Amino acid sequence: MNIFEQVWSWLTDPDNWTRSINGPGIPYHVLKHLQYTGVAILIAALIAVPLGIYIGHTGRGSFLVVGIANSFRAIPELGLLILLVLAMGIALAVEAVTIALVSLAIPPLLAGTYAGIRNVDRDVVDAARGMGMREWDVVWRVELPIALPLILGGLRAATLQVIATASIAAFVSLDGLGRFVIDGRAFGADGGYAMMAGGAVLIAALAIAVELVLAGVQRLAVSPGLQTRRMRRRVARVWAQPKLITAEESS
Amino acid sequence: MKRVLAGVATAVVAALTMTACGGSSDPLSNNPPAQGGATSGPVAKPDKIIIGSANFPESALLAEIYAGALQKKGITIEKKLNIGNRETYYPGLSDGSIDLVPEYTGVLLQHINKSATETSPDEVYEALKKALPANLTVLDKSSAEDKDAIVVTKETADRLNLKSIEDLKPHASQMIFGGPPELPRRADGFPGFKKNYDIEFKEFKALDAGGPLTVNALKTNVVQAADIFTTDPAITVNNFVVLEDPKSNFAAQNVVPLINASKASDEVKQVLNQISAKLTTEKLIELNGKLSAPDKPDAAKVAADWLASAGIS
Numbered sequence: 001m002n003i004f005e006q007v008w009s010w011l012t013d014p015d016n017w018t019r020s021i022n023g024p025g026i027p028y029h030v031l032k033h034l035q036y037t038g039v040a041i042l043i044a045a046l047i048a049v050p051l052g053i054y055i056g057h058t059g060r061g062s063f064l065v066v067g068i069a070n071s072f073r074a075i076p077e078l079g080l081l082i083l084l085v086l087a088m089g090i091a092l093a094v095e096a097v098t099i100a101l102v103s104l105a106i107p108p109l110l111a112g113t114y115a116g117i118r119n120v121d122r123d124v125v126d127a128a129r130g131m132g133m134r135e136w137d138v139v140w141r142v143e144l145p146i147a148l149p150l151i152l153g154g155l156r157a158a159t160l161q162v163i164a165t166a167s168i169a170a171f172v173s174l175d176g177l178g179r180f181v182i183d184g185r186a187f188g189a190d191g192g193y194a195m196m197a198g199g200a201v202l203i204a205a206l207a208i209a210v211e212l213v214l215a216g217v218q219r220l221a222v223s224p225g226l227q228t229r230r231m232r233r234r235v236a237r238v239w240a241q242p243k244l245i246t247a248e249e250s251s
Numbered sequence: 252m253k254r255v256l257a258g259v260a261t262a263v264v265a266a267l268t269m270t271a272c273g274g275s276s277d278p279l280s281n282n283p284p285a286q287g288g289a290t291s292g293p294v295a296k297p298d299k300i301i302i303g304s305a306n307f308p309e310s311a312l313l314a315e316i317y318a319g320a321l322q323k324k325g326i327t328i329e330k331k332l333n334i335g336n337r338e339t340y341y342p343g344l345s346d347g348s349i350d351l352v353p354e355y356t357g358v359l360l361q362h363i364n365k366s367a368t369e370t371s372p373d374e375v376y377e378a379l380k381k382a383l384p385a386n387l388t389v390l391d392k393s394s395a396e397d398k399d400a401i402v403v404t405k406e407t408a409d410r411l412n413l414k415s416i417e418d419l420k421p422h423a424s425q426m427i428f429g430g431p432p433e434l435p436r437r438a439d440g441f442p443g444f445k446k447n448y449d450i451e452f453k454e455f456k457a458l459d460a461g462g463p464l465t466v467n468a469l470k471t472n473v474v475q476a477a478d479i480f481t482t483d484p485a486i487t488v489n490n491f492v493v494l495e496d497p498k499s500n501f502a503a504q505n506v507v508p509l510i511n512a513s514k515a516s517d518e519v520k521q522v523l524n525q526i527s528a529k530l531t532t533e534k535l536i537e538l539n540g541k542l543s544a545p546d547k548p549d550a551a552k553v554a555a556d557w558l559a560s561a562g563i564s
Contacts, residue, residue, distance in 0.1 A: 090468045186433035
């Protein structure tokens with residue numbers, strides 16, 4: 001049996017869907033994986049989005065975005081996790097994993113929010129002020145909706161990275177799909193490599209599934225006027241004569 | 252001994268790329284394709300002994316002890332320490348790139364004969380002597396052992412009056428056990444605990460191979476019993492209690508010099524056997540402790556100090 005067949009037979013073995021060495025099977029570990037991911041993304045969003053809005057709106061402290069976002073990206077998550085676990089004690093392993101994953105999710109969320117707000121056309125902001133909007137309304141009713149595609153882009157990037165990285169939870173005795181990767185490595189030639197690869201395939205599949213869901217959310221949440229160019233073009237093709245578009249573009 | 256900590260990070264990466272490589276049943280095996288081809292050169296001069304070691308501190312320390320003692324006898328030596336794992340250095344003993352390496356009886360026997368079932372120190376040692384190819388030989392085994400053991404805290408041992416693994420029987424069903432992830436499946440892991448002592452733990456926590464996570468989990472009572480290696484300085488530092496293993500669930504792992512038979516002169520034998528006789532598990536814990544002290548002393552220095560204190564000249 002080559003490795004692909006081994007992985008396939010591991011994935012399709014009902015035994016693996018009902019139990020693993022430390023208890024329940026694949027569905028349980030998928031849920032734990034989503035739990036670590038969800039909590040980390042939520043905390044990261046609560047930190048990064050307001051901070052990104054503030055920095056993007058006021059322009060104050062933009063060095064923070066460059067500095068924090070880039071330096072956080074350089075942190076090796078596994079090393080950070082081990083350090084945190086040894087410092088906090090393994091009894092707080094869940095907290096340690098959450099901190100490690102939050103530090104991973106903040107940069108794309110912060111950068112996305114900041115860039116989204118910052119890139120709002122200044123004329124639009126001026127117009128909003130000219131209409132007598134307060135600063136809060138400018139942020140809430142003008143900048144934020146326009147920035148939404150980039151913010152959600154940051155959220156998608158962050159979620160993708162966190163799902164892939166949440167595997168490290170298994171390294172410090174926790175659950176999640178990383179369990180199969182770490183345990184498979186430990187079992188070695190005794191069916192372990194199929195388990196390892198099977199775990200990796202599940203993590204990738206989960207990341208893709210969540211990405212598709214978030215892409216759907218983005219489509220629903222973003223104002224139609226701000227949808228991607230491809231979609232706008234489709235709308236244009238339906239409504240306008242080709243000549244008319246050419247005329248508009250050349251004018 | 253599985254010192255795989257460092258490998259795990261690579262393994263995670265490897266797992267992601269693995270679907271891309273087909274075929275082999277063991278895609279992560281890192282056996283070098285051919286040891287001692289063009290690079291190893293001619294066999295060393297017969298009067299010189301090349302000492303190798305595996306790539307973990309205790310092995311390098313033992314090699315330094317052998318080196319120091321042989322040097323004192325005026326024997327010319329060369330050191331090639333921290334070579335790698337057994338798969339890497341073992342072929343080097345036959346092709347002459349190394350002549351002598353510190354070994355452990357149980358794992359060496361398993362390496363040569365995967366189906367070996369002996370577990371008690373003498374049985375393992377005798378089986379090992381029979382299993383070795385004619386060009387290799389082991390000298391006297393030491394009483395010093397670096398092997399897996401079930402370890403509990405002093406408080407737990409006192410409270411439940413634990414001395415041996417047998418004493419765990421009435422308590423195991425209320426205890427969480429911590430150890431490397433493969434333990435529930437390993438023959439000397441959960442299946443062995445059940446077979447030899449009829450004990451089953453309430454729950455298993457997958458940690459590391461007797462490393463800092465396991466020590467931390469035991470210390471903070473996240474687990475109440477754990478798999479830790481017998482020569483780990485953390486045992487003395489934290490007042491842990493190593494439970495006796497009267498049924499030899501864990502195979503014996505006595506320190507033993509493995510040497511190319513053509514280099515095992517009477518003089519060399521006498522020096523190395525003297526070391527094995529003086530070395531104990533407690534000494535090895537102490538030396539490992541010194542080795543991992545904050546000032547990171549040189550293994551050669553730690554070895555020389557011990558040789559002097561043991562009166563080996």
